[in-house]
Amino acid sequence: MTDPATEPASDDLLRRMAPQVLGALLRRYGHFDAAEDAVQEALLAAARQWPEEGRPRNPRGWLIRVASRRLTDQLRSEAARRRREETAAALTPRDAFVAPPPGEDRAPAEEDTLTLLFLCCRADLPAAGRIALTLRAVGGLTTAEIARALLVPEATMAQRISRAKRRIRTSASPFGSPADPADPAAGEQEQEQAGERERAARLADVLHVLYLIFNEGYTATSGRELQRADLATEAIRLTRAVHALLPDDGEVAGLLALMLLTDARRAARTGPDGSLIPLAEQDRTRWDRDAIAEGVALVSDALTRTPLGPYQLRAAIAAVHDEAAGDEDTDWAEILALYEVLVRLVPGPVERLGHAVAVAMVHGPRRALDLLAALDDDDHLAGHHRLEAVRAHLLEMAGDRAAARAAYAKAAGLTLSTPERRYLLSRAARIAE
Template identity: 45%
Template sequence: MDQVEEVFREERGRLLAALARRFGDLDLAEEVTSEAIEVALVRWPVDGVPPNPGGWLMTTARRRAVDRLRRDQVYAAKLAVLQIEADRAAPQPIGDELPDERLQLFFTCAHPALAAEDRGALTLRCLAGLTTPEVARAFLVPTATMAKRIVRAKARIRVARIPFRVPGPEELPERLPGVLQVIYSVFTEGYAASSGPYLQRLDLAEEAIRLARILYRLLPNEREVTGLLALMLLVHARRDARTGPDGQIVLLEDQDRGAWDQEMITEGRELVVAALTGGPAGPYAVQAAIAALHDEATDFAGTDWLQIVTLYDVLLGIDPSPVIALNRAAAIAMRDGAEAGLALLDELSAEPRLRDYYPFALARADLLHRLGRLPAARTAYGRALELAGTEPERAHVRDRLAEVEQTEAHADGV
C-alpha cells in the first residue's frame, strides 16, 4: 500500500496538469483525477501496481473525462476527442524545453487575470494537493474564505478562457513572482506542516525544491528563481536535525549541526552568490542570505545576529509583511535581548494577520518566559497551544507550560 500511495503523490499533480491542459477545465480535471485514483485504490491492491502507473491513471482519467463530456454535451465530447488526438500527434518538447506539464498549470494559475490572492491558493490546492484548510493556513485566512477564493479562481479561468501554457519572455516579469510565491508556499507547508502528527511534510518540501530546480533550468538568469532555490536548499539542509527520534521538535540552538546536509548547504551558498550579484537583491535572495548565515555558524552562539538583523531590515524594506516583521523581532531579541524583542512583538500584536498565527503566539510566550514573567508566559503558552496545528508543536508547548508551572511551584515553596 505504501508503494501505491507513493505513486499517487508523484502522479497526482502531473495527471491533473495534463488533463487541465487537454480539456481546459480544472473542475473536470480534478474530478476525473480523483475518480482514476479511486479506481486504482480498488484494482491495484488486487492486480498489482501496473508497470506504467502514470500512464494507467492518465488513460483511466481521460476516458472518464470524455464519458463525462459525452453525457453532458455531445459536441463537447467530440471536441475533447479531437483535442486528445491532436495532443498525440503534436511534437514533444526537446530536452528541458518543457520538462513538466505542471509548470504550465503553475503559470496558468499565476495569470494576471486572476486576483492576486487567488493565484497561489488555487495552485496549492490543485497541484500540490494541499487541503483547503492547509492552504488557508499558508495565507493566514479562514478556511471558508479560502474555499471561496479557490472556487472563484476556477470560474475565472473557465470564463476568461485562460490558456494552459508557459508564457513568452515578454510576459515573464509579470507572471514569475506569482509562480515563485506558489512554490515557496508549498515548501513552507512542507517545512512546518499546518496539521497532522508530524512537524515536517518532507514530500512537499522536496516537491517544491524539484519544481524550483525545473524552473531554474528553464530560467537560469532570473535571479529570484536562483534565490528561491538557494533559500529552500539552505533551509531544507537542516531537515534531519529538526526533530528527535520520537518526532519531537529540536530547536535551532539544540540541533546537531553535523546532521545538516553539507552538500545541500554548499549548493545553496553558491546559488546565493549568484542571486545577490548583478543589481538590487530580491526578497528570496535576501532570505537565502539570512539562511546561509545560520548554516555557516559553527554553533548557535557563533550566529552573526548583527548581520542577520541588518538583512531583515533590508528585507522588510522590500517586503513589509507582518511575518517578516515577526522574524526581524525574533532576531533583534537575540541581538539586543528579550525585552527589545518583546517590545516589537507588542507593537505587532494589533496586526490582524498575526492574531491567530501560531509562531507569533509562541515567540511572545518564549520571550515572556525568558524575562521571568511567568503568569503572562503561562497565558501566552496557553494561546500558542490553542493555535498549534501539529502534535509535535502541541507537545513542545505543553513542555514549555510544564516548565513555567514547575518554576512557579518552586517559587511558591511547593
C-alpha cells in the same frame, strides 16, 4: 522495472503524481474543473485497484489513461445532455480525446507539472485566487492547509478558489499562453512592455506558490508529523526546474538557495519519537553540508550580480544560521541587518515576526516585545500560534516566567500540529518546574 505485485498504491506516490496527471490533461484538453474531477476519480480508482491487482509498471500512464476516459465520458455526456454537439465538437478534435499509447506523444512528468504551475498563475485571475488555485492543483494542498499557509479563514479561501475556477470556466481561453496587452492598438514597444510585466507577475506567483508548498512540507500546519518531506522535496525539484529555465534570475536562485539551506536541517529537526527540536538545540553534525554549500554558492552568486530581492535576503539569513558552528556562534547582528532590509522590501507579518526575534537577540527581549505589540492588531497574525510562541520565547528571555508559561500554553492551544503542540506544552511545563 518496478514489480507491480510488490508495490501497491501509496499516498505519497498518488500525491506526487496528481499534479503531473492534471498537467497532462490540461495540456491536452483544457477544462480545469472537469480535468481536476477526472484526476480525483482516477486517484480513487488507483487507491481501490492497485492494492488488489498490484501497481502497474507505468503508474503515471495508467492514471492519465483512466483520467482521460473519465474526462471524455464527462464531456460527451455533458454535450449530449445540453444538445450542443456542435459546440462540444469545436472544443477539441475527436482523436484528442483518446489517450496515446504508453511512450507516444507524452511530455515528461516534470514538463507537465511545470506547465500546470505556470498556467495556473494567470494574470487575469485575482492574485489571491491564482495562488490558492495553484497550491491546490500543483501542491495537492487542501483548502484548510492553503488557508493556514496564507493566514486567512478557511471559508474565505474556499470562496477564492471557487471564484478562480468560475473565472476559468467562463474564460475564452482558459489555459493559453500569457495574455496579450489589453489595448490591441498599442504599439510594439508597449506590447512588449506589457508582456514583460505579465511574465514577471506570473513568475512572482510561481515562486510564491513554490515557497508556500515548501513551507508546508518543512513544517506541516496540522497533523501528527512535523514535516512532509514529499512536499518539500517536490518544491525543491520544481524550483530546480524553474532555475534551469531561468538561470540568470536572482530571485529564482534565491528561492532555490533558501529551500536548500533550510531543508539541509531536516534530519536534525526531530527526535527519534518525532518530537520537535528547535534550531538552537539541533545536532549540527546531522545537517546536510552539501546542500548548505550549494545554497550558499547560489545566494552568494545572486547577491553579487542580480537585483536584490526578498528570496535572496531570506536565503542569506538562512546561510548565516547554517554557517555558524554552533548556536552561540550565530552572527545575530548580520541577521538583524538583513531583516532590516527585508522588512523594508516586504513589510509582511511573518517578516516582522522574524525581525522581532533578531532584535531580541541583538538588543534584548523588551525592545522586541514592543514590536510584537504592534502585531497584535494584524488581521493575519491575530490568534495565530506563531505570534504567541514568539511572545512566549521573548517573555522567557526577559525572565517573566508566569507570562511566558501562559503564552506557551495559549500558543499550544492554537496550533493544529501535534509535534508543535507537544513542544510548546513542554516549554510551559519546564518553566513551571
